[in-house]
Amino acid sequence: MAAARRFAPLILLLVVLAVLTVRAAEPLDNQDTYFHLRFGHELLGAWSLRDPGSVSSFATAEWVPTQWLPQVAMATVEDRWGLPGVAWLSGLAFVALALTLYAVARRWVEPLLAAPLTALALIASSSGLSARPQVLSYLLVAVTAAAWLSAARSGRTPWWLIAVTWLWACCHGMWPIGLAIGGVAVVAAVLAPERSWPRIARAAAVVALSAAATLVTPVGPKLLGAVLAVDERxxxxxxxxxxxxxxxxxxxxxxxxxxxxxxxxxxxxxxxxHLREARTLTSLGLLVLAVGAAAASGRTAPVAAALLVPVAATALELRLGDRPAWTRPERVVVLGGAALALAVLAAVVPHTADEPPARPAWADPALDALPDGTPVLNDWDLGGWLMWRHPQLDPVMHGYGDTFTIEELRRNTDILAVRRGWRTLVRETGVSYALVLPSSPLGRALLHEDWRVVHRSPDLALLAPPPGWM
Known part of the structure; x- marks a missing residue:
């Protein structure tokens, strides 16, 4: 029984790492990965962080990069190792997230509880696990929540979170969640009967200085406006x-x-x-924050999972008592399993993730032959691949909403949904071609309008407007 208690959770963690390895070894099929790569290459080139350009003349919003650091890292890795390198980098993020969740849980509970908590959180987060910078936000949510829960127990001020928030603001736009976590901890400290005003002042200073740190990243103060603008899109x-x-x-x-x-x-x-203790009040506040994140959107469900791991672990520790210390075999299995997963991934991805999603054989040659700057009306989900693989073209739409004005986003959705006035909107773009899914509403509508078929396959069509249509 004792052996099962010792080894069963470690076996579960190894299974989790194996599943993450298999997932990371798959072809990079998330379209957003490709616009992150394109932006990373532009930032390595002529783009300025404070005044970037646009990859499309149809996206004219004033914007600043909110994910520039991982985008540059992804593009640098692609330059050196191609798409397999990007897939391995994504796997590294997955493994780092798993180890972080496990370490956070182990801060308060034994492996028999820490491993299932980690597995449940990764299952709940699986919709957001792809080669995108947002995975770093999930990791940093767990780290930040654990830091404030530890501070509520020990009384030590987590000054190091200021640097973490600065780094977070360079990586992804979810960094305000870190400030919200700190705000919860400060409010909990104020409500606790054993409150210490000097400690509260120091905790509030960490939150305030963390917020100030986001204004002095290489992007500058415009970063705040970029994050606030997400809600309206x-x-x-x-x-x-x-x-x-x-x-x-x-x-x-x-x-x-x-x-x-x-x-x-x-x-x-x-x-x-105990319900009035600062750490319990902090747990309750973070529990409410997690419920709000879970209910807010599909994209923030993984944030809720990352919050719930430290909250659940601290709650269990209150119930069960202090957790046992890490053992040498546990460290060997956890770190060795992670190293093995990354080594296997490095050996596999050159064979499994070396190509983007499959396209018809005619697609790349036909699109390569189009003149530089050719405006192309495209399905939204094709935009990331199109701007990465064919950077000489001018796509009407892609998935990075920050670069579009609200009117341009509405134009794109109206065209895709073939809403009233869509013909006028298409004519206003002045496109020379359309790259669409034949079965989509837009694809069917263009074919009905007698757009000429240049190339066509069951899942992709290149069309040209008939004479006089535009």
Missing amino acids: REFFAEWGRPDPTDPRLLALLALAVVAVGALARRGRDGTR
Whole structure:
């Protein structure tokens, strides 16, 4: 029984690492990966962080990069090792997230609990696990929440979070969540009966200085406006919509929440004093924040999972007592398993992730033959690949919404949905060709309008307008 208790969670963690390795070894099929690569190459070239350009004449918003550091890293890796290198880098982020979640949980509970918490969080986060910078935000959410929960217990001020927030602001636009976590911790400290005003002042200073640090990244103060502008664009992106209640991954998120709530409730049977302690109040505040993230959108569901791991672990520690210390075999298995996963990934990705999503044989030669600057009306989901593989073309739309004005995003969605006035909108673009899915509403509408078929396959068509149509 003791051996099973010792080895079963480590076997589960190794299984988790194996699953992440298999996922990272798959072809890079997330279209957003490709516009991140294109932006990274532009930033390595002539673009300025404070005044970048645009890869499309149809995207004219004033914007600044909010994910520039991982984009530059991705482009640098692609220059040296191609798409297999990008896939390995993505796998590194997956493994780092898994190790971070496990280490955060182990801060308070034994491996028998830490491993299932990690597995549940990764299942709940699986919709967001792709070769995109957002994975770094999930990792930093867990780190920041754990830091404030530890501070609530020890009384030490986590000054180092100021540097973490600065780095986070260079990597991804979710950094305000870190400030929200700190704000929860400060409010909890104020409400706790054993409050210490000097400690509260220091904690508030960490939050304030972290916020100030985001204004002095290489992007400058414009970064704040770029993050605030995301909310007004959310209606145009499905991942920012409400989560699908039938999504089975929400069961893993629910399980994490039930563990946290259950552990706090069981502890409460011994009295209510513990509910007023700063660390318990912080846990309760972060639990509320996690529920809000889970309900807000599909994109923030992984944020909720990253928050719930330290919250559930601290709640279980309150119930079960201090966790056992790390053992040497545990360290060897955890770190060795991670190293093995990355080594296997390095050997496999040159054979499994060396090409972008499959396209018809005619696609690349036909598009390469188009003159530089040719305006192309494209399906939204083709934009990332198109701007990466054929940078000489001028696509009407792609998935990086920050570069478009609200009117331009509305134009794009109206064209794709073939809403009233879509013909006028297409004519106003002045495009020479359309690259569309034949089965999409736009593809069917253009074919109905007698657009000439230049090339066509079941899943892709290159069309040209008939004489006089434009």
